[in-house]
Amino acid sequence: MKQTHEQKFSENFKQIPKSFIREILNVAGRENMISFAGGLPNPEFFPVEALSKSASEVFAQYGAEVLQYAGSQGYLPLRKWIANRYSQKFGVEINPANIVITSGSQQTIDVVAKMFVNKGDGVIIEKPSYLGGIQALSAYSPSFLPVNLEPDGPDLLQIEAHCLNHVPKLMYSIPNFQNPSGVCYSQQKREALADLLKTYQLILLEDDPYSEIRFEGADEKPIFSLVPEQVFWSGSFSKMVAPGLRMGWVVMPDNLCAHFVRAKQASDLHSNNLSQYILYHFLSNNSIDEHLQLVREAYKKQRDCMVRALKMYLPQAKYVLPQGGMFIWLQMPVNINTDKLVEQTMKSGVAFVPGKSFFTTNTGENFVRMNFSNACQSEIEKGIKIIADVLTR
Amino acid sequence: MKQTHEQKFSENFKQIPKSFIREILNVAGRENMISFAGGLPNPEFFPVEALSKSASEVFAQYGAEVLQYAGSQGYLPLRKWIANRYSQKFGVEINPANIVITSGSQQTIDVVAKMFVNKGDGVIIEKPSYLGGIQALSAYSPSFLPVNLEPDGPDLLQIEAHCLNHVPKLMYSIPNFQNPSGVCYSQQKREALADLLKTYQLILLEDDPYSEIRFEGADEKPIFSLVPEQVFWSGSFSKMVAPGLRMGWVVMPDNLCAHFVRAKQASDLHSNNLSQYILYHFLSNNSIDEHLQLVREAYKKQRDCMVRALKMYLPQAKYVLPQGGMFIWLQMPVNINTDKLVEQTMKSGVAFVPGKSFFTTNTGENFVRMNFSNACQSEIEKGIKIIADVLTR
Numbered sequence: 001m002k003q004t005h006e007q008k009f010s011e012n013f014k015q016i017p018k019s020f021i022r023e024i025l026n027v028a029g030r031e032n033m034i035s036f037a038g039g040l041p042n043p044e045f046f047p048v049e050a051l052s053k054s055a056s057e058v059f060a061q062y063g064a065e066v067l068q069y070a071g072s073q074g075y076l077p078l079r080k081w082i083a084n085r086y087s088q089k090f091g092v093e094i095n096p097a098n099i100v101i102t103s104g105s106q107q108t109i110d111v112v113a114k115m116f117v118n119k120g121d122g123v124i125i126e127k128p129s130y131l132g133g134i135q136a137l138s139a140y141s142p143s144f145l146p147v148n149l150e151p152d153g154p155d156l157l158q159i160e161a162h163c164l165n166h167v168p169k170l171m172y173s174i175p176n177f178q179n180p181s182g183v184c185y186s187q188q189k190r191e192a193l194a195d196l197l198k199t200y201q202l203i204l205l206e207d208d209p210y211s212e213i214r215f216e217g218a219d220e221k222p223i224f225s226l227v228p229e230q231v232f233w234s235g236s237f238s239k240m241v242a243p244g245l246r247m248g249w250v251v252m253p254d255n256l257c258a259h260f261v262r263a264k265q266a267s268d269l270h271s272n273n274l275s276q277y278i279l280y281h282f283l284s285n286n287s288i289d290e291h292l293q294l295v296r297e298a299y300k301k302q303r304d305c306m307v308r309a310l311k312m313y314l315p316q317a318k319y320v321l322p323q324g325g326m327f328i329w330l331q332m333p334v335n336i337n338t339d340k341l342v343e344q345t346m347k348s349g350v351a352f353v354p355g356k357s358f359f360t361t362n363t364g365e366n367f368v369r370m371n372f373s374n375a376c377q378s379e380i381e382k383g384i385k386i387i388a389d390v391l392t393r
Numbered sequence: 394m395k396q397t398h399e400q401k402f403s404e405n406f407k408q409i410p411k412s413f414i415r416e417i418l419n420v421a422g423r424e425n426m427i428s429f430a431g432g433l434p435n436p437e438f439f440p441v442e443a444l445s446k447s448a449s450e451v452f453a454q455y456g457a458e459v460l461q462y463a464g465s466q467g468y469l470p471l472r473k474w475i476a477n478r479y480s481q482k483f484g485v486e487i488n489p490a491n492i493v494i495t496s497g498s499q500q501t502i503d504v505v506a507k508m509f510v511n512k513g514d515g516v517i518i519e520k521p522s523y524l525g526g527i528q529a530l531s532a533y534s535p536s537f538l539p540v541n542l543e544p545d546g547p548d549l550l551q552i553e554a555h556c557l558n559h560v561p562k563l564m565y566s567i568p569n570f571q572n573p574s575g576v577c578y579s580q581q582k583r584e585a586l587a588d589l590l591k592t593y594q595l596i597l598l599e600d601d602p603y604s605e606i607r608f609e610g611a612d613e614k615p616i617f618s619l620v621p622e623q624v625f626w627s628g629s630f631s632k633m634v635a636p637g638l639r640m641g642w643v644v645m646p647d648n649l650c651a652h653f654v655r656a657k658q659a660s661d662l663h664s665n666n667l668s669q670y671i672l673y674h675f676l677s678n679n680s681i682d683e684h685l686q687l688v689r690e691a692y693k694k695q696r697d698c699m700v701r702a703l704k705m706y707l708p709q710a711k712y713v714l715p716q717g718g719m720f721i722w723l724q725m726p727v728n729i730n731t732d733k734l735v736e737q738t739m740k741s742g743v744a745f746v747p748g749k750s751f752f753t754t755n756t757g758e759n760f761v762r763m764n765f766s767n768a769c770q771s772e773i774e775k776g777i778k779i780i781a782d783v784l785t786r
Contacts, residue, residue: 052452059445064436244666273637
């Protein structure tokens, strides 16, 4: 009897959910579509000229070297730059030998999962959490252990209960301007979580792509700085510089780099060498802080614009005001099914991501993730008015 | 009791062998080291200026677009270029909708394995085979079913026996200038293998990074062209243009792209957007055939130089003369342990890869993979003389 290809799929592969976001990216990217859907940075702020100049200079200065195979751990000057910036910023010692350059933070999640997760292993995850994280982890068939997010961070009692009942293999969290909720863990919760990690010997994958996109309030220290021997701290150039380069990094505990590198080799040998050189050259010859200041000011205005529009047109939506990042997470009245809502709003030219995608528990129908970084202010207001109009109908 | 991080590693991760090649790349890349180790193209032929020009033009022409998140399937013009070139070259119909751009062919192997391989699933593999392929597949804990390579391709009776005894999930093979053996499947064996694939509904991952690096003889049709509904045909720009860009592609059967893309999304969202644009721009504005002609002529000379040196200094080494690619696979007398040999030759400034890495069967101690594409002719002769001297001692 003939077996279809689909019937041959691995059990793990079948667990990977589709990405609503990436499936609608083509639609959301259509002209005249106002998109609150993707986690897209505002391209207006991409340093096109500076990166173009860096590319020319790198080709002229290094020639063939940037086009050859390279070490799997990543370009050492770039790792040194990262170690230097974050050692200074957070008063924590970071060794470039403990950093691996990855092909974006999505790969970091995939590789950490590859290293640790057996089928059925407990993985503590925020509820809600980043869809891409859920996708990457799902490919290893974990048993997800969801933890509610409160306005100041995760429910610590739930984490402890999971540790007592399940011996989880790792926890995946996004402590700064979480995707999708916008929540930023308080210093108190960070310290309490660090204590729990120590007590239960729990490994944390601290996904931190948004910490540089803070509009207000003081920086919080990464949980990595509190318990460096148990945390994979994942950073990304996607929001700091540009996502099209697919460049991230991860700082990890001593003696794990060789293992991480082995898993990464199996996935893609090493990250794009040319882009590593261009990025390092750009960071060395430009002020990233000046660049980030522009981005922060702009995104803050876009967030404020969205908040004003929400107050005016969608007063029924509840949310925690995010102090940074790219998203506002709306809790709509319970009778609203946002899967159906988005079908309608897209007919009227507005896209967003319905909440269900961000849960491992088949819930969240009445939530909406709104991205405020990609659309301009007039579009933001117009788009939210359209959503409100569709809701009224 | 405290559990170490290593004790928490997943069962699959533990199966990934270390890469001798990548571990010695740093050493092999040292000045004064003559390296026959890596599968490194000769950087002299990287089109540095043309790629630099492409980068400038792409930034100027497309601006922010090349730096934004992009669709997971890859840049459509690049997929069309690939479809066009290989449709013409092999008289087979290739639809750009059936192509996905990957972050190098290593990722193609990883993603295909992720899609199909459950722990213990049978995977037919050439004996010897590409170390990176063994690494990528091992991360899914298959049961490897090795098949001997003869000078004209795999032992077909062994393949059939595996199909009868094990119901294998897929076969991984490199039909052109195989890594490490240099073997090129004959037309007859390709047709017979295609028949076996059909009879046993076996999926083939046809890894084809070297087909454009043929020095002599006529091109053989890809097995994909004989049984397109069962073959993932993987190509790479690493040897055609430059490996530092980490760009490959895969042509697959109808209706599997959406599935492949979902698995790739979980791994890295999408491939480097800037590099896709640069590559397409380069391919559109330069003659890839003229470029390849240069590479082929140079590599042929380097191969011939290595063959002359082998005849002169290492007459005891047996090999099949490769008509293309980058490697000569040496069978040394059975009493020679090449793991120990390379330790000694590296002290004298010469690196190669001992054969054991290319077997899933813990054999191959008396084999050596010699890369002839990276070293210049005087180094090739000098290096082989050094190996011979070390052997004499």
